[in-house]
Each structure stands twice: as structure tokens, then as C-alpha cells.
Amino acid sequence: MRYHKVCVELFSYTLPEEVVTTAELESRLFSLYERLKLPEGRLEILTGIKERRVWKACTSPGQQSVVTARKLIDNSGIDPSFIGALIHGSVCRDYLEPATACGVHRQLDLPESSYVYDVSNACLGIVSGMIQIANMIELGHIRAGIVVGTESSRSLMEATIRHLNADQTLTRKSVKPAFASLTIGSGSAAVLLTHEDISQTGNRLLGGVIRARTKFCDLCRSETDQSGGDSMNPLMNTDSEALMNEGVAVAKDAFEDFLQEMNWNRCDINRIFCHQVGKAHQQLLFDKLQLPNELNFSTLEFLGNTGSTALPTTTGIGLESGIVNNGSKVALLGIGSGINSIMLGIQLGTKN
Numbered sequence: 020m021r022y023h024k025v026c027v028e029l030f031s032y033t034l035p036e037e038v039v040t041t042a043e044l045e046s047r048l049f050s051l052y053e054r055l056k057l058p059e060g061r062l063e064i065l066t067g068i069k070e071r072r073v074w075k076a077c078t079s080p081g082q083q084s085v086v087t088a089r090k091l092i093d094n095s096g097i098d099p100s101f102i103g104a105l106i107h108g109s110v111c112r113d114y115l116e117p118a119t120a121c122g123v124h125r126q127l128d129l130p131e132s133s134y135v136y137d138v139s140n141a142c143l144g145i146v147s148g149m150i151q152i153a154n155m156i157e158l159g160h161i162r163a164g165i166v167v168g169t170e171s172s173r174s175l176m177e178a179t180i181r182h183l184n185a186d187q188t189l190t191r192k193s194v195k196p197a198f199a200s201l202t203i204g205s206g207s208a209a210v211l212l213t214h215e216d217i218s219q220t221g222n223r224l225l226g227g228v229i230r231a232r233t234k235f236c237d238l239c240r241s242e243t244d245q246s247g248g249d250s251m252n253p254l255m256n257t258d259s260e261a262l263m264n265e266g267v268a269v270a271k272d273a274f275e276d277f278l279q280e281m282n283w284n285r286c287d288i289n290r291i292f293c294h295q296v297g298k299a300h301q302q303l304l305f306d307k308l309q310l311p312n313e314l315n316f317s318t319l320e321f322l323g324n325t326g327s328t329a330l331p332t333t334t335g336i337g338l339e340s341g342i343v344n345n346g347s348k349v350a351l352l353g354i355g356s357g358i359n360s361i362m363l364g365i366q367l368g369t370k371n
Contacts, residue, residue: 020280021226025153026218027365028163030335031091032328033083033207035072044180044201051183055191062201067298071204071323073173080111080169081119085126087207088167092127095211096219099127102211103161104134104152108144109168109327112137123167134161141239142294142355144168144327145208150361152212153224162217167209170326175200196256199239202297204323208331221368227351228280230273230360235265239356263300266354270362271307274352277362285310289347292334294354295319304352316342327355343367 041063045052052059063069074083084107092099105127107120118137134155140147148166155161179200183189212224239256278284291314293301298319305312316337318329325332330353343349344367351363 020150020228022153022157022224024215025156025224026213026215026220026368027149027222027224028097028211028213028218028220029091029095030331030338031087031094031209031211032332032335033087033090034322034332035074035205037073037075038070039073039176040070041066041068041201044176047180048183051189051194054187055189055194057191062198065198065297065299066202067320068202068323069320071172071202071321071325073176073205074169074171076173078171079113080109080171081107081113081122081126083169083207084109084119084123084167084209087169087209088123088127088165091165091167091209091211097163097211097213097217100130101162101213101217102129102133102165104155104164105129106134106136106138106148106151106164106166107168108138108140108146108148108166109170110139110141110144111169111171111326112139134164138166140327140355140359141357142324142326142329143353143357143359143361145210145331146327146351146353146361146363149210149212149224149363150227150229156212156214163211163213165209165211167207168327169207170203170205170328172203172205172323172325175203202324204325206322206325206328206332208328208335210331218368223366223368225364225366226280227361227363228273228277230269230276232265232269232358235261235358236356263296263303266358266360267300267303267307269358269360270304270352270354273360273362274308277350277364281364283348283364287348288314288350290337290343291315291350291352292330292337293352294324295322295329295333296324296354304354 112119152164
């Protein structure tokens with residue numbers, strides 16, 4: 020998968036103001052910890068996550084996606100009339116129908132000729148949307164497009180805590196599948212892709228690879244999607260260890276193909292941005308991919324796992340921090356339940 024005309028113009032993100040520390044979560048699970056004799060601080064030690072953020076109650080994903088996408092447009096300097104696609108790519112959405120993208124598109128007052136729809140692909144929804152927009156640009160269908168998404172973890176966090184405190188049959192073994200849900204944080208992210216002719220940054224999307232190993236699709240699964248909005252009280256069941264090992268195995272195979280597709284060696288990569296899960300996952304990933312940890316840029320310590328927004332948010336924060344220079348080669352490594360992996364290569368431009 021190669022591109023010759025597409026630029027990843029800009030990343031944008033919005034973070035909730037309310038911070039929930041891991042210590043606070045554990046204090047709310049005091050009775051469970053006491054009954055099972057779990058050591059205090061266990062969750063932070065295992066994951067490396069000190070805190071995560073949550074939106075105010077009753078904040079809809081679409082409402083926050085409008086804020087993030089508008090910020091993206093305003094900061095880009097791109098004429099909104101060029102935007103021919105608006106994709107909403109988060110797990111969280113406003114309704115089963117219509118597409119959350121429709122409400123976001125209306126609030127942004129984008130062209131009626133736009134493609135407008137939702138994409139659902141677990142933690143890779145926004146990255147999947149990036150590929151679809153890149154394809155439209157490369158084929159000449161549109162000049163620019165936005166993929167945006169907002170993840171809200173409050174309902175999952177609250178439902179998980181209620182479940183863990185109420186179920187007196189839980190054991191040290193049976194409680195494990197629920198703990199991954201306590202690592203989830205909230206966030207919102209958007210990405211603008213453009214044709215090279217209208218790009219003001221010259222950040223070229225060079226290409227990437229996609230890999231699916233769906234025989235492991237049952238390692239991380241939510242309850243049946245029966246309704247939208249605040250009426251959902253989801254629970255997730257995650258075999259964290261198996262998901263980590265199988266996800267990294269998929270990524271290892273994909274990464275070798277990625278290097279070949281990009282015609283890169285490991286030493287050509289100046290910076291890597293990954294989906295943010297936990298410190299054990301990141302360490303294993305870099306070990307298996309034979310990459311130095313110095314290439315990694317991490318946000319999981321203070322954001323947790325923000326689902327589909329994790330990779331674009333981390334990339335946006337990293338680029339803003341100035342850790343890469345013009346001309347740098349950047350790898351975006353995405354792994355999501357399913358199991359799917361998407362890896363993209365970007366070379367930063369020299370335009371101002």
C-alpha cells in the first residue's frame with residue numbers, strides 16, 4: 020500500500036479536564052481488594068498508568084468530536100470547501116443510527132457533496148478512516164478529508180466498578196478479565212488529510228500495511244450493543260495476557276512487511292508512535308520488533324488507553340512537542356482487538 024499524492028496535514032486532540040487516578044479507582048474497590056487480598060497499587064504497577072481522564076457526565080461523543088474537528092480546521096488554514104469526507108471513527112457513538120458523523124458534519128457546516136459515515140474497528144477506527152480518506156484523495160475523488168472520533172470511558176469505568184464490588188463469587192483468577200477495563204481513558208482526536216497540491220505542511224503519507232488475524236477475535240469483547248448514549252452500561256471481558264502476546268505476534272509479522280513496503284531499515288525510523296495499552300505491552304512490542312525504546316513516545320502514564328483516539332492523540336502531542344524534525348520518518352503502529360494491525364509511514368515535510 021503506497022501513496023504518492025497524500026499528506027497527513029495535521030493532528031488535533033482534546034483532553035477531558037477531569038482526572039481519575041489509579042489510586043482513586045483502587046480505593047473504590049477497597050472491599051474487593053480486601054476480600055481477595057490484592058496488594059494496593061497493583062493496577063498501576065502492572066500497567067504503568069497513573070491516571071486517566073473522563074468527560075463530564077452526559078457528554079456525547081459527537082458533541083466533543085465537533086470541538087476537536089473544528090479546532091483541526093481552524094489550525095490547518097485549509098479552506099473547508101476542500102473537505103470532501105467526514106468520517107467518525109471511534110468505538111463510542113451517539114446513536115445506532117444515524118451515523119454520528121452526520122451530526123458532526125452538520126455542526127461543522129461542511130460541503131453537502133462530502134462522504135459522511137462512521138467506521139467501527141475497535142482501537143483502529145480512526146486509523147482505518149485515515150486509510151479510506153487517503154484512498155479517496157489518491158484516486159482523485161476528494162481534495163481533503165477529516166477522520167475524527169471521541170471515546171468516553173466513564174460508563175465502562177463505573178459499570179466495571181459496580182460489577183466488581185457486587186459479585187462476591189469473583190476470585191483472583193476470575194477477576195482478571197475485568198481489570199483491563201480500568202485502564203481505559205477518555206479522549207478526542209481528529210486527523211486532516213489533503214492532496215499534496217493544497218498541503219501547507221508537506222507531511223507525506225508514504226504508505227503502510229494491514230494485517231488481520233481474526234482467529235483471536237474473542238480475546239477482547241464487549242457486551243452486545245443494544246442501545247446508545249447514557250443508557251449503555253457496558254462491560255468488557257479481556258484476556259489481557261493472551262491479547263498482548265497475540266497482538267504483538269501480529270505486529271511482528273506486519274512490521275517486517277512494513278519495512279519492506281516502505282523500503283526502510285530500522286535505523287531509518289526517527290520516531291515511533293504506538294497505540295497506548297500498558298508498559299508491559301510496549302516493552303514486549305519493542306523487544307519483538309527489535310527497536311530501541313528511545314524511539315517510542317508514550318502517553319499512557321497520564322491518559323491510559325483511550326481506544327481509537329490513543330494513536331492519533333499520542334502522535335499529535337509528540338509532534339507538538341518538537342521531538343521530530345522536518346524530513347523525519349515517522350512510523351505509526353496500530354494494534355487493535357480483532358486482532359488487526361495497521362502500520363503507516365509518514366515523512367515530515369519542510370513547508371511552513
